[in-house]
Amino acid sequence: MRDCPQKKALNAMNREKEEEADREAGMGAIHRFNVVHAKVAQPQVQAKGVMFVDAMVNVKTTRCLVDTGASHNFMSVQEAKRLGCRVSKEAGSMKTVNSTAKPIDGVARGVELHIATWKGVADFSVISMDDYDVVLGMEFMDKVKAFPIPFYNTMCIAQGGAMPCMVPVVRQQGESKLLSAMQFSKS
Numbered sequence: 047m048r049d050c051p052q053k054k055a056l057n058a059m060n061r062e063k064e065e066e067a068d069r070e071a072g073m074g075a076i077h078r079f080n081v082v083h084a085k086v087a088q089p090q091v092q093a094k095g096v097m098f099v100d101a102m103v104n105v106k107t108t109r110c111l112v113d114t115g116a117s118h119n120f121m122s123v124q125e126a127k128r129l130g131c132r133v134s135k136e137a138g139s140m141k142t143v144n145s146t147a148k149p150i151d152g153v154a155r156g157v158e159l160h161i162a163t164w165k166g167v168a169d170f171s172v173i174s175m176d177d178y179d180v181v182l183g184m185e186f187m188d189k190v191k192a193f194p195i196p197f198y199n200t201m202c203i204a205q206g207g208a209m210p211c212m213v214p215v216v217r218q219q220g221e222s223k224l225l226s227a228m229q230f231s232k233s
Contacts, residue, residue, distance in 0.1 A: 095219030097194055099182070099201060102160035103129040108180050110161075112194050112201060112215060116183030121170040123151050125179035131157055133172050140173050148174075164203045164211040166190055 097112040106129050126133055133152035141147040154170045168186050175181075187193060190205040199217060204210040 095217050097196065097199075097201070097215040097217060099161050099213055099215055101180070103131065103157060106130070109216070110180040110182045111178040113181050113183050114187065114194065116181050118183050118185045119168055119170045120175060120181040120183070121154060121157075121172050122175040122179045123172055126151075126154055126170070126172045129157075131170070131172075138171065140171075161203070162211060162213040164190070164205070164213065166205065 098109045099112055101108055101110050108125060108129060121129075121131065131154040133154050136150070136153045138150040138153075139147040140150055151172045151174070154172055156167045157170055158167050159165070168182070168189070170180070190203050192201055192203045192205070194201045194215065196215075196217075199215050201213045201215050202210050203213060
């Protein structure tokens with residue numbers, strides 16, 4: 047260092063930058079700590095009830111029930127026709143409470159869905175339904191790594207490893223409380 051005064055000055059500048067970075071890192075940790083403990087205004091849920099997302103299928107809009115209690119995805123026969131979904135005959139049956147098992151009408155495979163900015167495909171069992179036209183069940187949520195956030199009227203789709211897609215949900219409360227149970231089985 048005695049022989050090269052410029053190297054001495056360069057080392058001093060590097061040391062100074064490292065000390066400054068250490069000070070900033072300490073302040074950053076304090077800022078992060080304060081954020082964790084900061085009081086955040088809680089949003090108010092606008093409505094209670096079941097959650098729906100609006101989706102595009104074959105350039106037509108449909109409203110899908112988000113149902114974490116459903117094991118599979120379902121679509122009514124009428125909605126499958128309206129949306130132009132190709133339904134293939136497959137074995138399987140549906141049984142509702144206090145009724146006999148009935149065969150499903152078929153399966154719509156590879157239905158292209160556009161939900162907010164997310165695009166992907168899903169399979170639907172096509173059945174006769176009175177209450178809802180399209181049901182997104184756990185089959186959909188597991189496949190696309192989706193989960194509802196009822197308090198924020200949102201559903202998060204985390205598929206693809208990129209930024210998660212936050213989808214607004216519409217909350218709708220029915221006129222009467224309804225408990226529906228169906229059993230689906232593949233042959």
